Amino acid sequence: MPISLSKTSHQATLTQTASGGAVGGDPVEALRQMVAQRVYEAYCDSALRFELIRYGVNDLALDSSTAGHVTDMELDSLGCANETKLLEELDGLLSRFTDNDRKLDQKERADAIQIVCRPKPGYSKGLVFDTAERRVVEFCRANRVKVKVGFLRWEIP
Amino acid sequence: MNPNDQAWLKNRVHAAVDDDFYLDRDEEKRIKEEAAARSITVKDTELVLRSELDQVGAVCERVLLDELDRLLHQFTDNDKRLDGKEERDALDKVLTPASQKRKGLDPRVAEEYVNSFCKVNGVRRDTETKRWVVPLVAFAVVAALAVFGFVATRGEKTVVQTKVETKVVDSAAVILTDKDKGEIDDQLRRAAQFVEKAQYTDPPEKSAKACLDAIRQIDPKGQYRGDDVRSVSNKIVDHYLALADKSHAAKDVPGMTRWLERAKLMGAGSEVIREKERALGIVGTER
Numbered sequence: 380m381p382i383s384l385s386k387t388s389h390q391a392t393l394t395q396t397a398s399g400g401a402v403g404g405d406p407v408e409a410l411r412q413m414v415a416q417r418v419y420e421a422y423c424d425s426a427l428r429f430e431l432i433r434y435g436v437n438d439l440a441l442d443s444s445t446a447g448h449v450t451d452m453e454l455d456s457l458g459c460a461n462e463t464k465l466l467e468e469l470d471g472l473l474s475r476f477t478d479n480d481r482k483l484d485q486k487e488r489a490d491a492i493q494i495v496c497r498p499k500p501g502y503s504k505g506l507v508f509d510t511a512e513r514r515v516v517e518f519c520r521a522n523r524v525k526v527k528v529g530f531l532r533w534e535i536p
Numbered sequence: 537m538n539p540n541d542q543a544w545l546k547n548r549v550h551a552a553v554d555d556d557f558y559l560d561r562d563e564e565k566r567i568k569e570e571a572a573a574r575s576i577t578v579k580d581t582e583l584v585l586r587s588e589l590d591q592v593g594a595v596c597e598r599v600l601l602d603e604l605d606r607l608l609h610q611f612t613d614n615d616k617r618l619d620g621k622e623e624r625d626a627l628d629k630v631l632t633p634a635s636q637k638r639k640g641l642d643p644r645v646a647e648e649y650v651n652s653f654c655k656v657n658g659v660r661r662d663t664e665t666k667r668w669v670v671p672l673v674a675f676a677v678v679a680a681l682a683v684f685g686f687v688a689t690r691g692e693k694t695v696v697q698t699k700v701e702t703k704v705v706d707s708a709a710v711i712l713t714d715k716d717k718g719e720i721d722d723q724l725r726r727a728a729q730f731v732e733k734a735q736y737t738d739p740p741e742k743s744a745k746a747c748l749d750a751i752r753q754i755d756p757k758g759q760y761r762g763d764d765v766r767s768v769s770n771k772i773v774d775h776y777l778a779l780a781d782k783s784h785a786a787k788d789v790p791g792m793t794r795w796l797e798r799a800k801l802m803g804a805g806s807e808v809i810r811e812k813e814r815a816l817g818i819v820g821t822e823r
Contacts, residue, residue, distance in 0.1 A: 444590065444591075448586045452583055471629065494607065494610045
């Protein structure tokens with residue numbers, strides 16, 4: 380079986396699995412199996428999800444939205460944390476907390492981070508804490524949201 | 537899933553959400569039951585549901601309620617209390633349509649869920665407890681105003697006005713009792729008797745001057761019969777000045793000086809005495 384050396388080993392794995400004929404020609408089922416094989420430690424980061432969707436689009440001829448839905452559903456059924464979805468949820472929470480006053484107080488910050496970092500029922504993991512922290516800072520900088528610094532000072536982080 | 541089943545399922549989902557872009561729990565349950573009856577797997581059904589909901593921008597009530605439940609747990613698990621801001625944040629998060637969605641959670645469903653959540657989890661809901669506080673406070677204010685108005689209307693006859701009067705009080709003034717006044721009357725009568733006897737200053741204990749001095753000690757400001765006292769004193773002074781004139785006419789300078797000195801002892805008519813001294817040349821001779 381010819382393997383292109385220009386591909387990364389990860390892409391090579393995807394290609395090998397897809398051409399292995401284990402899924403009987405059903406692209407949706409093939410993508411589900413790929414998700415089950417590729418995700419480990421019950422956590423799917425954004426890069427891996429993107430690769431899985433790209434695999435479904437490029438190699439299985441699925442449209443991008445279907446590939447995304449299949450991937451997300453399979454992650455849900457496996458009880459794996461979906462980093463992309465959790466980050467979207469975090470953005471939504473931060474928007475809700477800061478839309479009015481452009482300020483994010485300590486309780487709001489803690490609530491938002493805990494909601495996404497705490498594993499949901501049926502899941503063993505939530506969003507990685509460092510990732511959540513970074514996202515909060517990025518959100519504040521992008522939306523000019525101030526956080527409390529010191530006793531009475533509010534600043535954009 | 538064969539193409540016929542897939543087409544049927546898509547059509548079924550569209551029929552449920554095209555009217556209101558909202559898939560409630562009953563609709564979702566019926567669709568899944570019908571799909572299961574057609575031997576469509578749960579995963580396939582779920583996939584078509586998600587795809588079609590995203591395509592038309594419709595929302596799934598069950599998903600939004602799950603999100604609301606997570607928010608409520610986050611806000612209340614520690615302190616078993618849902619304050620106004622937390623409730624507002626949680627409700628706004630699910631009621632406001634998300635991006636690329638046409639609707640949010642039905643407010644009535646959200647309210648019922650929050651209510652049942654608080655009851656099931658023993659959570660104290662501030663907005664619920666404050667619901668009767670506002671009417672109570674309003675009632676208290678109205679009652680207070682009514683009481684105030686009642687008191688104001690009834691209290692017109694008994695209005696107490698504080699009137700500030702400025703009164704100049706002489707610190708040297710004394711309060712004379714009836715006994716003091718009787719003493720003054722008695723001393724004045726005796727002074728008149730001494731004047732008739734021409735005992736103005738001598739002997740010192742039994743003279744008009746002694747009586748007048750006693751009166752001045754009792755009533756220094758002359759509040760009681762002051763004019764009578766001054767009249768007696770001036771009468772004595774006039775008599776002494778007349779005697780001084782006689783001494784002056786007799787060229788009796790020591791006598792003249794003695795009468796004037798005695799006139800001064802009476803403590804009255806000082807200006808008249810000084811004029812007399814000038815007239816008689818005593819002041820000039822002293823200087």
